[in-house]
Amino acid sequence: MLEFAPLSFRLLRQALGRQVSLLAAVVILGLCTAVLEGTGIGLIIPMLSIIAGEGEPSGMAGLSAAFQQVGAGLDDRARLIAIAAAILGLITLKNLLAFGNAVLTNMIYGKAGHAMRSSLANQLLTIGFPFFLQESPGRLLNIISNESWRASDAIQTTLVTIVNASATVILLAFLLLLSWQMTLGVALGLVLIQALHALLSASLKDPSRNVTSFNNELAAKMLHLVHAGRLIRAFGQEQREKAIFDSSSDAVRKAGFVLQSRQAVLPPLTEVLHSGLFLAVVVGAWLWGVSFPIIAAFVVLLYRLQPHVRALQMAWSAVQGWSGSLEEVRWLLDSSDKPKPPEGDRPVHGLRQHVKFEGVTFKYPGSASRPVVLRAATFDIRKGRSTAIVGRSGAGKTTIVNLLCRFVEPDAGTILVDGIPLDQIDPIQWRKQIALASQDLELIDGTILENITYGHSASLDEAMNAAKLAEAHEFIDKLPDGYETVVGYRGSTVSAGQRQRIALARALVRDPEILILDEATNAMDGLSEAAIVETLKSRAGRRTTIVISHHRSTISFCDEVVILHNGRVKNQTPFAEIATLSMDQLYELDRLSS
Numbered sequence: 213m214l215e216f217a218p219l220s221f222r223l224l225r226q227a228l229g230r231q232v233s234l235l236a237a238v239v240i241l242g243l244c245t246a247v248l249e250g251t252g253i254g255l256i257i258p259m260l261s262i263i264a265g266e267g268e269p270s271g272m273a274g275l276s277a278a279f280q281q282v283g284a285g286l287d288d289r290a291r292l293i294a295i296a297a298a299i300l301g302l303i304t305l306k307n308l309l310a311f312g313n314a315v316l317t318n319m320i321y322g323k324a325g326h327a328m329r330s331s332l333a334n335q336l337l338t339i340g341f342p343f344f345l346q347e348s349p350g351r352l353l354n355i356i357s358n359e360s361w362r363a364s365d366a367i368q369t370t371l372v373t374i375v376n377a378s379a380t381v382i383l384l385a386f387l388l389l390l391s392w393q394m395t396l397g398v399a400l401g402l403v404l405i406q407a408l409h410a411l412l413s414a415s416l417k418d419p420s421r422n423v424t425s426f427n428n429e430l431a432a433k434m435l436h437l438v439h440a441g442r443l444i445r446a447f448g449q450e451q452r453e454k455a456i457f458d459s460s461s462d463a464v465r466k467a468g469f470v471l472q473s474r475q476a477v478l479p480p481l482t483e484v485l486h487s488g489l490f491l492a493v494v495v496g497a498w499l500w501g502v503s504f505p506i507i508a509a510f511v512v513l514l515y516r517l518q519p520h521v522r523a524l525q526m527a528w529s530a531v532q533g534w535s536g537s538l539e540e541v542r543w544l545l546d547s548s549d550k551p552k553p554p555e556g557d558r559p560v561h562g563l564r565q566h567v568k569f570e571g572v573t574f575k576y577p578g579s580a581s582r583p584v585v586l587r588a589a590t591f592d593i594r595k596g597r598s599t600a601i602v603g604r605s606g607a608g609k610t611t612i613v614n615l616l617c618r619f620v621e622p623d624a625g626t627i628l629v630d631g632i633p634l635d636q637i638d639p640i641q642w643r644k645q646i647a648l649a650s651q652d653l654e655l656i657d658g659t660i661l662e663n664i665t666y667g668h669s670a671s672l673d674e675a676m677n678a679a680k681l682a683e684a685h686e687f688i689d690k691l692p693d694g695y696e697t698v699v700g701y702r703g704s705t706v707s708a709g710q711r712q713r714i715a716l717a718r719a720l721v722r723d724p725e726i727l728i729l730d731e732a733t734n735a736m737d738g739l740s741e742a743a744i745v746e747t748l749k750s751r752a753g754r755r756t757t758i759v760i761s762h763h764r765s766t767i768s769f770c771d772e773v774v775i776l777h778n779g780r781v782k783n784q785t786p787f788a789e790i791a792t793l794s795m796d797q798l799y800e801l802d803r804l805s806s
């Protein structure tokens with residue numbers, strides 16, 4: 213449990229911010245509650261003495277003697293009533309404080325859970341993009357949707373532990389003051405029980421990790437069923453997918469059963485051991501000749517101590533049972549082993565001359581056996597010109613876009629923006645100069661207007677103008693809800709070509725310094741594409757455009773063509789010089805201009 217305490221406390225501290233002193237309030241309230249409870253129980257001593265007719269029971273010293281003095285000046289009847297009223301008052305006050313503490317801990321728990329989810333979201337938003345190229349979406353989904361809730365429960369358990377530990381300390385102190393010999397026996401017994409409990413709890417870690425790992429796999433299968441619904445039906449794989457899903461779900465069930473069965477052993481075992489300990493204490497005290505009121509108060513105190521001790525032990529085993537979840541949350545929140553976000557603080561305000569790739573070499577992170585994608589690529593993208601990047605499938609065209617947008621960084625070579633290395637430029641400012649329309653970029657689950665104005669505050673008129681330029685206005689206008697039409701998850705309620713038009717309008721509405729179209733019109737009909745080419749021509753001289761396409765018509769307006777072959781730049785040539793060639797001839801072109 214101790215290894216997870218820093219994470220729980222870090223999250224708690226983060227959640228509470230300047231209100232971290234609330235934790236001290238939890239401890240103080242817990243201590244006060246226990247003092248009130250202990251005092252109320254201590255008052256049983258004079259009460260029982262009166263009832264048993266023992267005016268001055270023998271063998272009393274220390275705290276028990278002090279309790280025995282309460283109401284000493286009164287007659288028995290008045291004293292009994294006064295003590296009973298005092299006990300009731302203490303119980304009432306104790307429960308008021310306990311209620312206050314419950315409200316406080318619930319509030320802190322809510323804040324801590326929120327802070328943890330917010331930290332996870334922040335981590336996902338700020339982490340270097342290559343992280344998403346390597347990690348399984350199923351694992352990430354499972355951490356956010358499942359494990360973070362269990363980690364929240366662990367935080368709540370930590371809070372409850374503070375309260376129970378405070379109560380345990382105070383009640384043990386009362387016991388000690390009543391009879392140090394009996395308390396010593398109790399403490400020894402509790403230590404032995406706790407040692408056994410810790411031993412058994414340690415065996416929960418591996419089953420907990422198994423549950424987490426099977427949950428990761430199950431989440432990946434769920435994502436697959438959601439995303440691949442069309443593919444599965446098209447290839448008639450429903451039964452096979454069902455069998456795969458069932459087996460994954462059953463693995464979670466089995467792992468959960470092993471974990472829960474082991475956890476279920478602990479409460480009955482500790483109850484039996486605690487009961488044995490208490491009975492041994494009572495019998496021992498009687499044999500020792502301790503007076504009845506003290507034994508009674510001691511037993512009541514022990515009885516009240518027991519739930520706190522058991523709660524502490526259960527918290528211990530519960531946190532062991534959540535260790536897999538806590539490890540996963542801690543892993544995701546730990547930035548030290550994750551790709552860093554791009555750095556750089558030099559300001560950039562548009563492009564003055566060109567972006568130059570100089571000897572850029574790159575391969576995707578992952579295993580060492582991954583092939584080199586770009587090899588010493590050298591070419592120029594000039595301001596105000598339109599540059600086509602062409603090459604066979606897998607040649608490395610989209611990788612160039614990823615490097616330009618700083619989703620990934622070169623392994624060797626440099627990208628220069630007007631002579632300044634791109635890795636020195638403020639990435640946020642740089643990305644503001646770029647708008648990307650790509651076949652992979654999704655629509656958000658919102659209205660068409662929200663999609664077009666995503667990340668850029670624009671009026672409805674501006675959005676409409678952009679939609680007109682992207683050949684989207686006509687179809688949007690015909691929809692019953694027009695620009696307020698909800699496109700659904702990943703734009704599922706509009707066609708592929710319509711999605712591309714909305715995505716293009718989203719890029720155009722920003723009137724970006726550099727517009728990148730990566731297969732951005734490949735699902736559109738010829739007429740729409742031709743109209744868009746006209747739009748792009750109108751940007752010539754003023755703005756820079758980069759076009760990636762396998763269609764000759766799409767790159768027909770470009771000034772320059774960069775031809776890639778197996779990650780090498782084979783050629784960079786004016787479009788006019790190769791205007792008569794087909795795409796296949798282009799891909800095979802040797803250095804015309806050299």
Ligand SMILES: Nc1ncnc2c1ncn2[C@@H]1O[C@H](COP(=O)(O)OP(=O)(O)OP(=O)(O)O)[C@@H](O)[C@H]1O
Pocket residue numbers: 345576582585603604605606607608609610611612
């Ligand atoms: N996330 C990734 N992890 C590992 N390898 C990748 C990743 N993305 C792309 N690659 C590899 O990098 C190479 C270049 O991919 P890229 O997407 O840049 O090609 P492309 O020229 O855009 O292809 P296409 O015309 O088919 O879109 C390919 O061999 C591909 O397998």
